[in-house]
Amino acid sequence: MEHVEPTVGVRVELEYQLTRQDMRQALRARAKVSAAERRLRIITAVVAVLMAANAVLRLADGRGPDFQLALGVYAVVALGVLRPLLMVRQFLKLATRHGGCRTLADDRGVTVTNAGGSNALNWTAASRYAETRDTFVLLSADKNASCLTVLPKRGAREAGGVDTLRALLDRHISRI
Incomplete structure (x- = not known):
């Protein structure tokens, strides 16, 4: 019997190289929730x-x-x-040592891939997010938000990708 991947309803792809401004916004968002x-x-x-x-x-x-x-x-x-x-x-x-990133967000979670490998997060690993002017910042649920994933809005590959990503995040995790 052939293995079939489960169908994924909504899917957003991003391609980007993180910038200083992306990290500044992400760390500010993290600081707001970190004890x-x-x-x-x-x-x-x-x-x-x-x-x-x-x-x-x-x-x-x-x-x-x-x-x-x-x-x-x-x-x-x-x-x-x-x-x-x-x-x-x-x-x-640390975030840019392996170059640019390709990210796929879907109903299963977020997978970030770069030259150094791939990191897949399900929605329980990144259970909350903050939206800044230029990014979505996915954060772990622990009291210090020790894990974060930065998704720059400019990386959306399709028109309407930012709105689709926001809706996907709102459906699966809580906004802070």
Whole structure:
């Protein structure tokens, strides 16, 4: 007896090379749902506010600026600014090391293929998604959204592909 693949109702194909902007949007979307990212933002903000308040109080008391305190404030601010840029750079480097991607999304899930191989995700592995201006970002359900798949809208090969992909995602997984 011959093996027959199950019929797939809706199917969307994408071809793309990930860009820095794609990764920036994806990591921002991930940060909104990641508990670890929320904690880090809160801790960084609290430390920066406390350090700045300490500096203001020192100046108000006439003790003058504290070099170590000022250095600490600059370090916390630099961490807040540079960390996202470095993360984008590292994720992009990992995601593009095997070149461009071809992706197929259908009722079974999403399969991403590049020169390094193929990765198939069923809808339970990527159980939620975020839509940004230029991408769909598929995220795992764990509290830190440790797995993400970026699908740039510009990669849709057919007219109406973006709307079809959005409808497919809405049918199988939840939007955040």
